[in-house]
Amino acid sequence: MHLGVIGYGNITRALLGVLARAGRAPDRVTLLVRPSQAGVARASGAEVVTEAGALIAAAPDLIVECAGHSALAEAVVPALEAGIECVVVSIGALADANLHSAVTGAARKGGSRVVLPAGAIGGVDLLASLRPSGIEAVTYVSRKPPLAWKGTLAEGLLDLPALTEPATFFTGNAREAALAYPRNANVAATLALAGLGFEATRVEMVADPTVTRNIHEYRVTSGAADYTMRIEGKPSPDNPKTSLATVYSVAREVMNRRNEVAI
Incomplete structure (x- = not known):
């Protein structure tokens, strides 16, 4: 290859x-x-x-x-x-x-x-497969340690190092999230493309000093199934904005082109 x-x-x-x-x-x-x-x-x-x-x-x-x-x-x-x-x-x-x-x-x-690729989250295959059944709502919450938001617009909205409790600094749709936080909203864009689209996918971003990992949660309501996903991604040692799961998700895409059985 x-x-x-x-x-x-x-x-x-x-x-x-x-x-x-x-x-x-x-x-x-x-x-x-x-x-x-x-x-x-x-x-x-x-x-x-x-x-x-x-x-x-x-x-x-x-x-x-x-x-x-x-x-x-x-x-x-x-x-x-x-x-x-x-x-x-x-x-x-x-x-x-x-x-x-x-x-x-x-x-x-x-x-x-x-x-x-699914990147830092799971269940994207299910979300995409539910689209013909009629998806009613998709809501995504990105919760990360405060310093993981360093270098983003969140710095101008919050005193990140001084936070002692969770603070929601963004609420809007997936397009707004992806354009305002381009290095942090890949998950929001993935969910939007798999499901309801950028305008209808709701997004919240939270700086949370009570967590040590990048937490991705989303809820789906559809005609065929309702489900909730919560993934506690371990941050990359070299870049806390990146979940290690993203790397393994991309590796899976590459390996599936060489494996005898692709999952």
Whole structure:
């Protein structure tokens, strides 16, 4: 397998480590990184390119995007047009209606597809399957330790280090959440795309000093089933904004293309 990866941050490094430990390391890896990252990325032993065109010319079997929202327009769209399947981690970027249209249009043009992994949550397969039954409501609550919200708009709304009790600093729909908190709302965007859409999916964000993990909770009411999910994700040691489960979810997408039985 020839795996292409966009970005060489925490998620990429953890992903390659998981694949290696699982005995499913790709035969070949090509990394697309910014020129300033090229030297560090080469130390991984992978092939390194600094332009989207070079990654596409390398013709990987699958591309995984781990580089943030700008990477979708810069690299994922042309890769899909070239017929290369892409797994997108920065799902919150699809809250931009124009970008969402560009991504789906590129996949259609190239006869490829964009895959959205479950990431930090579970039950997305059930949510998507319930859509024809009529979904009435989806409500998602993101609860994280205060410092996990550092570097976001929450800093201007709350004194994060001084919190002694949970504080809800955002209530709105999934599109508003994903656009205002792009590095923290991938789950909200995933639920929206699987279920009721961005406008109808309700979101709450909470800075909670009583928890030490990233907690994702959501409730679904539909014509075929009602259910509640609660996942206490362990934060990545290198980036508390990222749940470790996200890395394993992406690794599963890669391994399913090599495993004899895909689950």
